[in-house]
Amino acid sequence: MLQETIARVRAEIEAADLATAEQLDQFRIAYTGRKGQLADLFDQLKTVEPTDRRAVGQELNQLKQLAQARFEERQQQLEAGAANAPADPTFDYTLPPVPQALGTRHPLSLVREEIVRILARIGFNVAEGPEIEDDWHNFTALNFPENHPARDMQDTFFVKSGGADSAEAKAPASYLLRTHTSPVQVRVMQAQQPPIRSIMPGRVYRNEAISARAHMMFHQVEALFIDENVSFADLKQTVYYFVQELFGDDVQVRFRPSFFPFTEPSAEIDITCLICKGAGCNICKGTGWVEIGGAGMVDPAVLEQSGIDPERYSGYAWGMGIERITMLKYQIKDLRLFTENDTRFLRQFESLL
Numbered sequence: 001m002l003q004e005t006i007a008r009v010r011a012e013i014e015a016a017d018l019a020t021a022e023q024l025d026q027f028r029i030a031y032t033g034r035k036g037q038l039a040d041l042f043d044q045l046k047t048v049e050p051t052d053r054r055a056v057g058q059e060l061n062q063l064k065q066l067a068q069a070r071f072e073e074r075q076q077q078l079e080a081g082a083a084n085a086p087a088d089p090t091f092d093y094t095l096p097p098v099p100q101a102l103g104t105r106h107p108l109s110l111v112r113e114e115i116v117r118i119l120a121r122i123g124f125n126v127a128e129g130p131e132i133e134d135d136w137h138n139f140t141a142l143n144f145p146e147n148h149p150a151r152d153m154q155d156t157f158f159v160k161s162g163g164a165d166s167a168e169a170k171a172p173a174s175y176l177l178r179t180h181t182s183p184v185q186v187r188v189m190q191a192q193q194p195p196i197r198s199i200m201p202g203r204v205y206r207n208e209a210i211s212a213r214a215h216m217m218f219h220q221v222e223a224l225f226i227d228e229n230v231s232f233a234d235l236k237q238t239v240y241y242f243v244q245e246l247f248g249d250d251v252q253v254r255f256r257p258s259f260f261p262f263t264e265p266s267a268e269i270d271i272t273c274l275i276c277k278g279a280g281c282n283i284c285k286g287t288g289w290v291e292i293g294g295a296g297m298v299d300p301a302v303l304e305q306s307g308i309d310p311e312r313y314s315g316y317a318w319g320m321g322i323e324r325i326t327m328l329k330y331q332i333k334d335l336r337l338f339t340e341n342d343t344r345f346l347r348q349f350e351s352l353l
């Protein structure tokens, strides 16, 4: 009898296990779908005695509503993800979430950006050049003559093309990993006439054994100012400004006579030791001063080689080590920390962002 079938189907619908989306779908196909049992029951309604038909019809409609209500309620729950929540009743939903740790900027990047900001305020722009440089830009154009001992000062990684036995590999190498950022000066002057006011931060390479004080890869920032009537006084004032902005007003600067092939006169720039404030300690080897870079007036021969008229223009340049500056600023004692990527070291610079 139809009523009995309705009662059985009702019991089935009430008891149906709808834990998963798959079970819910099977439920829909079996009961409420177009070819489901309910459609079938509605079809059979015409076999019921006309006197009973109304009552049975009502019962069937209620059953259909029940099935639909179960289906929709469960579908909403599943969509809201409630069914995926961990079943563990001891889980404490009030616990704070596990923090997603953000990375931090590398101390060398922070210092490079600070240097760029300080010099941008007085009109310097940023220029870049290749790390694989040719011999001419790295040495010749900067007044390092062939076979000049100055070339030995910077132990160079030469780059050769071709296989070991090829003709190129046997010829003297004309490419190298740049040993300083000074070749970028030449590239800037070749590309542009004065006034030039540029800084050139970048990575440089030297064939050195790695230790706490030396590395085969480090960073420099070069500065170049070329215009009419530029003098050593301009260089000194700019370096004073730069050092005070970077390290603070109480740090002193001194220029020590030196030699570089591409500047005349040349000087080394020292600042008072930040650790002992000039009293003398093992960082400054008891002198109270530490070197941060080299500087000088661009040699007229370098201007000429780079396409700038030395009769009309003069200029100054400097080059400083970014690692050196960073070590002094944050009292870091071992260069190797910069490349080891130990997060216990790198995380300490988070607060400087």
Ligand code: DAH
Pocket (backbone or CB within 6 Å): 179, 180, 181, 182, 222, 223, 260, 263, 293, 294, 295, 296, 297, 316, 317, 318, 319, 320
């Ligand atoms: N290029 C030099 C070095 O790596 C540093 C230097 C000295 C750069 C004097 C300059 C400069 O621009 O004028 O040791």
